[in-house]
Amino acid sequence: MEVGSELTMVRSKRVVLNSRTCPADIVIKGGKIVEILTDGRTSAQTPREKILDVGDLVVMAGIVDSHVHVNEPGRTDWEGYWTATKSAAAGGITTIVDMPLNSIPPTTTLENFQMKLQMARGQCFVDTAFWGGVIPGNQSALLPMIKAGVPGFKCFLIHSGVDEFPHVAEVDLEAAMAELQGTGCVLLFHAEKELERVNPPIHSEGKNKTLEESSLGTLRDGLVLPFHCVIHCHIVHLSSAEAVPIIQEARKAGAPLTVETTHHYLSLAAEEIPTGATHYKCCPPIRGRCNQEKLWSALKAGIIDMVVSDHSPCTADLKRLETGDFMTAWGGISSLQFGLPLFWTAARQRGFTLHDTVNLMCKNTAKLCGIEDRKGSLAPGKDADLVVWNPDKEFEVKESIIYHKNKLTPYLGRRLYGEVFITIVRGNIVYLQGQFPTLPSGEHILVNANSAT
Numbered sequence: 001m002e003v004g005s006e007l008t009m010v011r012s013k014r015v016v017l018n019s020r021t022c023p024a025d026i027v028i029k030g031g032k033i034v035e036i037l038t039d040g041r042t043s044a045q046t047p048r049e050k051i052l053d054v055g056d057l058v059v060m061a062g063i064v065d066s067h068v069h070v071n072e073p074g075r076t077d078w079e080g081y082w083t084a085t086k087s088a089a090a091g092g093i094t095t096i097v098d099m100p101l102n103s104i105p106p107t108t109t110l111e112n113f114q115m116k117l118q119m120a121r122g123q124c125f126v127d128t129a130f131w132g133g134v135i136p137g138n139q140s141a142l143l144p145m146i147k148a149g150v151p152g153f154k155c156f157l158i159h160s161g162v163d164e165f166p167h168v169a170e171v172d173l174e175a176a177m178a179e180l181q182g183t184g185c186v187l188l189f190h191a192e193k194e195l196e197r198v199n200p201p202i203h204s205e206g207k208n209k210t211l212e213e214s215s216l217g218t219l220r221d222g223l224v225l226p227f228h229c230v231i232h233c234h235i236v237h238l239s240s241a242e243a244v245p246i247i248q249e250a251r252k253a254g255a256p257l258t259v260e261t262t263h264h265y266l267s268l269a270a271e272e273i274p275t276g277a278t279h280y281k282c283c284p285p286i287r288g289r290c291n292q293e294k295l296w297s298a299l300k301a302g303i304i305d306m307v308v309s310d311h312s313p314c315t316a317d318l319k320r321l322e323t324g325d326f327m328t329a330w331g332g333i334s335s336l337q338f339g340l341p342l343f344w345t346a347a348r349q350r351g352f353t354l355h356d357t358v359n360l361m362c363k364n365t366a367k368l369c370g371i372e373d374r375k376g377s378l379a380p381g382k383d384a385d386l387v388v389w390n391p392d393k394e395f396e397v398k399e400s401i402i403y404h405k406n407k408l409t410p411y412l413g414r415r416l417y418g419e420v421f422i423t424i425v426r427g428n429i430v431y432l433q434g435q436f437p438t439l440p441s442g443e444h445i446l447v448n449a450n451s452a453t
């Protein structure tokens, strides 16, 4: 079987289905799963050719990463569709959902969205959907973007890191929520809030800690719950466990609220960040081990709904490694390709199962962006998006296997469990042990929740 082939069946001794992991034949036709044959059942539709038998490698639904910054157009040297979707394919990610910022222009108007689509066409190795952005004064652009296929919008409550994507005040949220009433879309919040100014703590320069209690006001996940959440609100990249009781309270009060955390808050702790290691900088910052354990407990308890990458790379110079100054370095971590093994390496020791992994990284993220009818789990009628991997195989993150545009990731040199062998998008092999199709096959663009064009 070679890369780029269109499969008619995938066979494995370990297929992760909704209720169990068992031997199964996944019959594929026209890019869709048509049958899943278990318990030795065969069917008239069982094909004879283009069958991929992966033995006892695990076959699971392809990962849906709903938080990826592909900064094209405008900052393609930070990350572009070609490299972002190749690294996604190498990581078992079959759908990415692109964030509306760091590209120039940002996805804040219909025209800007159409420009993004034009740039993405023909460059995507995996399926790609797009978030819009809410900024002050663009409320009249929201409905046209929904009609054009965005499943929701991201907004910031503090400076976003890029001037062309200003943060919102309450009055802007009022206007946006009025527009979004009844549309069924979701509003994603970067819910850090700038608290009262504090005297800059006396810390040795260049430590993540300085960032944590920064003189820019104590930036925390002071969860700013959107008042009278009249639409589905989603808290992105929760970093501080202090927000967990607030989230629980909001839900008790009936707020339609979902929450994500990221691989870096679950896999990295402030205590392990070397002085000046600004490639670890992200906003909100990575916090201590005690906080990390509380995030894991909230994940186990179902209070945090999903885990994403928040892949937010930049060019190496903007990480200011020469000064190691966390206050001026770009906030964002490059990690897209390694989400599955990062999560699994830590989760397997905490009693999480392969089913939990599908729920947290496929099902719930697909639901967030309105594509759960075709992505996020294995069932007849769904897209044949699969990842073939070995949860027990350890490997080292080496520069030579990184397909991100910029290789500067805090995970370099780390040994992880869960090597990805094959990634299949709508029945096509898009990654096979280091090999990719010469060109992306077809148009992996999902501009409407229910259709790809």
Ligand SMILES: NC(=O)NC(NC(N)=O)C(=O)[O-]
Residues within 6 Å of the ligand: 069, 101, 102, 160, 161, 162, 190, 237, 281, 282, 283, 284, 310, 312, 331, 332, 333
């Ligand atoms: N402009 C950004 O890419 N910001 C992102 N940066 C992070 N998370 O460090 C984000 O998600 O807020």
Ligand SMILES: [Zn+2]
Residues within 6 Å of the ligand: 190, 236, 237, 283
């Ligand atoms: Zn953010």
Ligand SMILES: [Zn+2]
Residues within 6 Å of the ligand: 067, 069, 099, 310, 311, 312
């Ligand atoms: Zn982000």
